[in-house]
Amino acid sequence: NxxxxxxxxxxxxxxxxxxxxxxxxxxxxxxxxxxxxxxxxxxxxxxxxxxxxxxxxxxxxxxxxxxxxxxxxxxxxxxxKPVLLEPVMDVEVVTPEDFLGDVIGDLSRRRGKVEGQEQRGNALVVNAIVPLSEMFGYVGDLRSATQGRASYTMQFARYEEVPTSIAEEIVESTAGATAGARA
Structure with a gap:
């Protein structure tokens, strides 16, 4: 539930x-x-x-x-058959139109789902849902991709199921760390 x-x-x-x-x-x-x-x-x-x-x-x-x-x-x-959950964030990126493709591409590489975009003055606003674990280092990557002209905000949205392949990696790495701690 x-x-x-x-x-x-x-x-x-x-x-x-x-x-x-x-x-x-x-x-x-x-x-x-x-x-x-x-x-x-x-x-x-x-x-x-x-x-x-x-x-x-x-x-x-x-x-x-x-x-x-x-x-x-x-x-x-x-x-x-329990599943692992991860926090996902509502992310809003404000970017000049010239960098829209780079911004959307980067969000997609981070397992983000773009939910929409809108015009705000001379800029475009991209709204997406992105796993928190994928947002580390985003500020530097965004600055590099947009020559420092884009900004973003994020806030917690909800928990979602971790994709199976990633969940398996987490379980394996945790099991390995636990086994190493017991040795």
């Missing part, structure tokens, strides 16, 4: 899980979501329903149910 955050509800009927342990299950889930499943990034916008479980008079404890909640979210998340 994009943008809806975390939602937890218990659908337990009867006493399969004593009510005093349900907050422990939720705490385990919240902690597992915070540490993430894919490349260690937190999971967001997740809805969890606790539908069944069991308890034991001797072995049941808050810690046991917290661990069970964490393990359940890890298993469920793997089946759900």
């Amino acid at each position: 994009p943008g809806e955050g975390f939602e937890f509800s218990s659908k337990i009927k009867g006493a399969s899980i004593p009510t005093e342990f349900i907050p422990s299950v939720e705490k385990g889930i919240v902690e597992a979501l915070a540490s993430g499943i894919k490349a260690g990034y937190p999971m967001v916008d997740v809805k969890v329903e606790l539908i069944d479980g069991s308890s034991h008079d001797v072995d049941s404890s808050e810690m046991a149910f917290k661990i069970a909640g964490s393990m359940a979210i890890q298993e469920g998340a793997k089946r759900a």
